C-alpha cells in the first residue's frame with residue numbers, strides 16, 4: 148500500500164533521471180535489502196537524496212517503506228522483467244501482450260500480467276518469468292495481422308513477434324478453428340513473407356471449396 152502522506156516524485160513536481168548512482172538501480176528492480184529478509188521491489192524515488200520507496204516483493208497487500216540506496220543489494224538471480232514491461236510468452240503463436248505488475252518468487256520468479264481484449268475486457272495471469280520476453284508497443288503494432296476472405300472462407304494471416312519464428316507468418320481460417328493451415332501434416336506452416344502466406348491461403352481456399 149502506498150503511504151498517503153508521502154507524495155510521489157511526480158506529485159512533488161520533481162523528476163530524476165531513469166537511473167542513478169554507481170549501481171544504476173531503477174524503478175521496478177527486485178533487490179535485497181541489507182539486514183532485512185526477503186526480496187524487495189523499488190517502487191519510486193523520493194525527493195530525499197538517495198532514498199527509495201520499497202515494497203516487499205509478494206502478492207496482495209504490501210506495506211511500503213523507505214530506505215537509503217546504501218541498503219540496496221543486487222540479487223544474483225534478479226528476474227529480467229519488471230513492473231510496467233510489456234511481455235509475450237516465448238511462443239510464436241503468442242499475439243496478446245500483457246503488462247507486468249507484481250513480480251515475486253513462488254519457487255521460481257513469477258509475474259502477474261494483465262492482458263486486455265480489443266473489447267476492453269481484462270484478465271490477470273500468473274506467469275513464469277523464464278517464459279516471458281519483453282516486447283515494445285512498436286513491435287506489437289508492427290506485427291501484421293491481415294484479414295482474408297474468399298467465398299465461405301474467412302481467415303487471418305498473423306505474424307509472430309517472438310521466438311525463432313519471429314517475423315514469419317501463419318495462416319488461419321474459421322473452417323479449421325484452433326488450427327493453423329498447413330499443406331502437410333498438422334503442424335503450423337510458417338511463411339517467410341506475406342506473399343507466401345497469401346499463396347498458402349489461396350491453396351487452402353482452392354482445396355477446401357466444400358467447407
Ligand SMILES: [Zn+2]
Nearest residue numbers: 300320321322
Ligand atoms: Zn477455410
